[in-house]
Amino acid sequence: MVSVAVRARGLGLRYRRKEALRDCSFELAAGRVTALVGANGAGKSTLLKLAAGLLRPSSGEVEAIGEVAFVAQDKPLYRSFTVAEVLRFGQVANPGWDAAYADRLVEEAGLARTGRVGGLSGGQRARLALVVALARRPQVLLLDEPLSEMDPAARQESLRAIMVAVAENATTVVLSSLVLADLEGVCDHLLLLDQGRVRLSEDVETLLEQHKVVAVPRDTDLWPHRVVESRTGERQLRALLRLGGPLKLPAEQVDTPSLDELVAAYLRHEEVAA
Numbered sequence: 001m002v003s004v005a006v007r008a009r010g011l012g013l014r015y016r017r018k019e020a021l022r023d024c025s026f027e028l029a030a031g032r033v034t035a036l037v038g039a040n041g042a043g044k045s046t047l048l049k050l051a052a053g054l055l056r057p058s059s060g061e062v063e064a065i066g067e068v069a070f071v072a073q074d075k076p077l078y079r080s081f082t083v084a085e086v087l088r089f090g091q092v093a094n095p096g097w098d099a100a101y102a103d104r105l106v107e108e109a110g111l112a113r114t115g116r117v118g119g120l121s122g123g124q125r126a127r128l129a130l131v132v133a134l135a136r137r138p139q140v141l142l143l144d145e146p147l148s149e150m151d152p153a154a155r156q157e158s159l160r161a162i163m164v165a166v167a168e169n170a171t172t173v174v175l176s177s178l179v180l181a182d183l184e185g186v187c188d189h190l191l192l193l194d195q196g197r198v199r200l201s202e203d204v205e206t207l208l209e210q211h212k213v214v215a216v217p218r219d220t221d222l223w224p225h226r227v228v229e230s231r232t233g234e235r236q237l238r239a240l241l242r243l244g245g246p247l248k249l250p251a252e253q254v255d256t257p258s259l260d261e262l263v264a265a266y267l268r269h270e271e272v273a274a
């Protein structure tokens with residue numbers, strides 16, 4: 001049986017006037033990497049803060065099992081501290097701190113120990129925040145747009161560090177991102193938020209298997225498949241389908257979408273009520 005590391009049931013959060021999350025239910029398996037995606041304002045940060053215990057739900061509940069580390073979008077670190085001081089503070093504040101691992105990660109990130117946080121670039125600060133989170137050896141690692149300010153090399157290295165942590169400690173990772181291309185091949189699970197609701201919470205492999213892009217004559221009957229998105233030309237119909245059974249089309253009319261394309265199509269199209 002798969003053990004669950006993060007579980008939400010009927011989770012809702014209302015900021016004064018704004019309902020940021022509504023009736024969200026999902027389960028994330030331990031040791032998996034979840035990409036949390038959605039448009040600006042969809043509720044990603046709110047969901048992570050709730051899972052980290054920094055906000056209290058207005059309704060329902062969310063539970064993360066074990067030691068949780070959360071890195072917020074603005075990567076809060078004391079600007080007047082040096083990198084070495086940040087690490088020392090991390091050690092004092094966290095009983096599970098792995099100092100040797102922290103040193104190694106700082107070295108890999110090329111961060112000078114004597115440099116002050118205030119003098120780091122946004123991307124370097126993001127890497128340091130990630131080091132601090134990883135060095136706590138948490139069971140659940142919640143990262144709010146961890147890669148957004150990093151250059152491509154730093155993104156790759158940070159993702160690698162996260163993947164090593166997952167492999168070594170079976171860490172459960174949830175990371176939000178607006179750019180999915182980075183996460184393709186890294187995430188096992190997709191949690192897609194749409195205006196505060198869970199639109200998809202599924203295994204990435206299953207999602208990719210169950211969606212196809214087809215280019216067919218206009219009058220083709222697509223039943224029993226569900227059309228996520230379609231574009232009709234003069235004679236052709238191009239559609240992203242969620243399969244409702246075997247797809248009986250010639251191979252040249254069928255393509256597999258990338259995860260990025262799939263998510264973009266879902267985000268462009270609001271759910272049509274059944």
Ligand SMILES: Nc1ncnc2c1ncn2[C@@H]1O[C@H](COP(=O)(O)OP(=O)(O)OP(=O)(O)O)[C@@H](O)[C@H]1O
Binds near residue numbers: 038043047178
């Ligand atoms: N402190 C707050 N007070 C009032 N409304 C808020 C607050 N924080 C967020 N919101 C609103 O709640 C909704 C969800 O915000 P949230 O930051 O969770 O979205 P997000 O998906 O993380 O967005 P982004 O991709 O832009 O970071 C938005 O409409 C936002 O304006």
